[in-house]
Amino acid sequence: MPSEKQQEYRDHPMNENEEIQTNPEHDDSVDELTDDLETLLDEIDEILEEDSEEFVENFIQRGGQ
Amino acid sequence: MSVPTIIGTETEFGISVKNAREQDPIAASTLVVNAYKSRNLTSVSWDYGQESPLMDARGYIAETDTIQNDESNNNVINDILINGGRYYVDHAHPEYCTPECTNARDLVKYEKAGELILELSRLSAEELLLDNQEIIIYKNNTDYKGHSYGSHENYLMSREVPFSDIVDGLIPFFVTRQIITGSGKVGAENGADETEYQISQRADFFEKEVGLSTMVERPLINTRDEPHADSKEYRRLHVIVGDSNMSEFSIYLKVGITSIVLQLIEKRIIGKKFCLQNPIAAIKTISRDLSCNEKIELQDGRKLSAIEILQEYLSLAHQHLTQEERTPIVEDILNKWDFVLQSLKTDPLSMGQYLDWVIKKKLIDAYVERHGFDWTDARIRMLDLQYHDTRPEKGLYARLQKNGHVKRILTHEEIVNAISHPPMDTRAYFRGTCLRKFGSDIHSASWNSIIFNGPTGFDKIMMERPHFGTHEIVGELLNNSTVVELVNKIKADCN
Incomplete structure (x- = not known):
């Protein structure tokens, strides 16, 4: 069973001539932004990986480019 | 002489498997890239013949050990995408390269589409793991212990x-x-x-x-x-200094x-x-x-x-x-x-x-x-790392975006669309459309080549001009041709 998200992407119609209108001016909707961090802060301890100490200690990557 | 703007980025992602007995980033990266690749029916290799990473812009070839490209696993570690980009295992990281774009706005769209491709791969790959295991992919540049991995930008410039x-x-x-x-x-x-x-x-x-x-x-x-x-x-300016x-x-x-x-x-x-x-x-x-x-x-x-x-x-x-x-x-x-x-x-x-x-x-x-x-405190370092987590529920940037806290340039729909549609105005259009339409007839491809496997053998089409191969130039030809007609027409035009 694909997840809901996979389904969403798979169902997206393919139309090669479809072009999205670009209007760089239209996105300046600063009013729609919120600077309220409280919502995330209320949830953050549940979102953060458990046992942060061990998690960040064990996060080791090989160097790349 | 000024050349047309052509931009692309390459992102190496951090990768970790939660509750794994041992971390094996090469195996994890291969699993993730393959999980996405297995969604497609075609099997196109990367044409390494076009690469020369030791050529130095100061005018000589570096005398380091020759980089060996292991052709035996070419297909396992490479995926060429129908959006014109490339997705592969680079060293011990999954790497996503955007297709060639002509402007910054398109570039953002294709780079963000790459994050969704990684997320789709992660979801598919996890179906193959033990129940308590979880893959985590980070779009960041360090493990905070001195190991860095890159986010590179590429800009086409005049050789002059x-x-x-x-x-x-x-x-x-x-x-x-x-x-x-x-x-x-x-x-x-x-x-x-x-x-x-x-x-x-x-x-x-x-x-x-x-x-x-x-x-x-x-x-x-x-x-x-x-x-x-x-x-x-042309030269391609390869920028490695960005985050x-x-x-x-x-x-x-x-x-x-x-x-x-x-x-x-x-x-x-x-x-x-x-x-x-x-x-x-x-x-x-x-x-x-x-x-x-x-x-x-x-x-x-x-x-x-x-x-x-x-x-x-x-x-x-x-x-x-x-x-x-x-x-x-x-x-x-x-x-x-x-x-x-x-x-x-x-x-x-x-x-x-x-x-x-x-x-x-x-x-x-x-x-x-x-x-x-x-x-x-470790929780502060965790918060830093998790800002870059690409999972929508766990990533702190993703959560801020969901809460309407950060400035956006694009809509979600535009980004989803860029997973499967190449830019119309660069050679990525030709590459991506050929892969979608004629994938089973293509042996291999690279940024500037496609090798078709036709009835009379291999035919290599070179794409030496990144701003050609656009919808305007080849759209009709691609729409109205079989693969044989397409190859013959291009070969005739080149002669």
């Missing part, structure tokens, strides 16, 4: 510009642009001076001004001379203002105007100066802040870009560039919904204030 002009014009820009493009990092690495928080993820890793290496003693200017296009006419950005606004300005500065360099406007006394020290000083006001010394004796230097570049852009070059998107980038510099000058924290390093800083500040933790 002397490499020394590129070096002189770009170093001061790369050292200072981090106040706009930095992703923020808790702590210091690689022997650099200790600090609680700094602007850039990558600044600590730069040790040389110019060089070919990308993995050790990293240089501010990388000299890899591999244009993936007609090498007589991986989560913020659409940061990516947009990063590639937008860099393209503009390259246009100024091509016009020979910059010269040695801003040459710094000590760029390697300056990149670290600026990364640690959260006020953005500290002055650094130029070779001519002037002392200027990062904001002031970037204002000078901006002012030269206003003076020297022609009306024709000031497309609506370029005009928008110039306005946003000015807006950001003015805001940083007044109060850097005012950029807390725009620029990654400030967004992250404000989140950590609020968390520290609420709980009274010290900045060296």
